[in-house]
Amino acid sequence: MRAIWANKLRSSLTTLGNVVAVGSIIAVVSLIQGVNAEVSGAIVSEFGSDSFVVDREGLLMTEADIEAARNNPRISLDDADAIRRFSTSLGAIMAEATRSGEVRYRDRLLERVNIRGVxxxxxxxxxxxxxxxxLISPTEVDSNRGVAVLGFDTANRLFDTLDPVDRTIKIQGVNFRVVGASEPTPSTLGQSQDEYVVIPMGxxxxxxxxxxxxxLMARPQxxxxxDHAINEATVALRIERRLRPREDNDFGVFTSGTVLGLYEQATAGIFAVLVGIVGLSLVVGGIVIMNIMLMVVSERTREIGLRKALGARRRDLLWQILAESIILSVLGGAIGTGLGFSVAIGLSSMTPVPAAVHPWSVLLGITMTAAVGLFFGLYPAARAASLDPISALGRS
Known part of the structure; x- marks a missing residue:
């Protein structure tokens, strides 16, 4: 520690590579974890953790899937009725249609609002x-009443501080009475999830x-x-559409877990590539440490020779150089960890990209830098330990 403190400039420059490398890794990991958490929450919020979705195409992974799904018939209310009749484990099933439309209240006009029929x-x-x-009651849905529930942002943009309940709005030029406004939901990557209006399907x-x-969205009892409800829904739709045993499904069925699995599979590769690229700078930082420690060994040849002459063992000298290498590396890792967290939190506050700080990230940064210091300090330490004391003392 005295040797490190006595050469402040050299020690600072030695740790700089690790500071940049670890700071970059921590920042990237924090941002990716934040995005993963927010997107995962949005997927579960959209599809529900205990529900499954039936749509025309399903999850399309390849060009062949896209081509095959083009001829699929549309999902209809008859399909929902077929699932409801056949399933013994079904708790509820709803049909939903969405389109963009205009919503007006007096002189205020909102364009391209998500209109959701349910x-x-x-x-x-x-x-x-x-x-x-x-909410709109089942009776109002069945009788096709002109009532609506507004998303939180839609209500605020149309009415500001006014209470929207029982006021009349126009959707595509048609009058609807507002019966409620939804609770706010978190935005996803800066995109509002509350720009919508819910109206009866009719x-x-x-x-x-x-x-x-x-x-269609369905949930079991x-x-x-x-899983049993999904199987029953699949059988019901195949019967309703008169599909033969060897014919593929002409509809898609998936859960939030399916979507999450595909998302995590896609981002895992991106995560590995990003961390791998940033990790290359750790190697550069390790090489810098090795060169500095080789110079330290050359500068302190007489000291090493004197220690060996006084009885220092090979492992004592090995540990002396290794300890200095590891301390320099870990010091750079600790500073880099703090820098990485600061960068991630700063970017999160200035942009829609979220950041998530996890304790294991700190352990990752410190462990990686300690390993780098140990690995790249081995050669200089071995060289110091192998010096001949007589030759070392004879050098000027």
Whole structure:
């Protein structure tokens, strides 16, 4: 430690490589973990942890999948009825259609708002909540009443501080009475999830056509029956569509777990590549440490020779040089860890990209730098330990 403190400039420059390398790794890891957590939360919020989705295409992974899904028939209300009739484990199933449309209140116009048409079972899903007022009742859905529930941001943009409940808005030029406004939900990568209006499916079909492309969301009576409910829904749709045993499904069925698995599979490779590229700078930092320690051994040849002449063992000299190498490396890692966290939190505060700081990241940074110091300090330490004391003392 005295030797490191006596050569402050050299020690600072020696640790600089590790500071940059570890800071970059920690910043990248924190940002990626933050994005993963936010996207995972958004996926679970969108699809539900105990629900499954039936749509026209499913999850398309290849060009062949895309080509095959082009001829799939649209999901219809008849498909929902077939699943409801056949399934014994189904708790609720709703159909939803979405289109972009105009929403107006007096002189305020919102363009390209997400208009969501739903069927009566939508209230059984946690995706829809009411912070003010209430949700649309099943009776109002069945009778196609002109009522609507606004997303949190839509309500704020239309009404500011006014209470939106029982006020009349125009959707695509048609009057609707607002019965409620939803609770706010977290944005995803800076994108609002609350720019929508929920209306009964019958009203939606009058606004946008009688054959919209639907998405079905279903949930079993209990989470343990999820796989069984998916199998029953698949069989019901194949029977409804008269598919032969050897024919592939002309619809898609997936859960939030399926989407999360694909997302994690895609990001795992990106994560490994980014960390690998940044990790190369650790090697450069280790080489710098090795060169500096070789210079230290040359400068302190007489000291090493004197220690050996006084009885110092080979392992004593080996540990002396290794300790200095590891301390320099870990010191750079500690500074780099703090720098990486500061960069990640700073970027998160200035941009929509979230950051997540995990304790294991600190352990990762310190462990990596200690390993670098140990590995690249071995050769200089071995060279110091192998010096002949007589030759070393004879050098000027």
């Amino acid at each position: 069927t009566r079972d939508y209230i059984d899903f946690p995706l829809f909540t009411a912070d003010r007022g209430r 009203r939606f079909r009058k606004l946008f056509g009688s054959r919209p492309s639907l998405t 209990s989470p343990e029956q999820l």
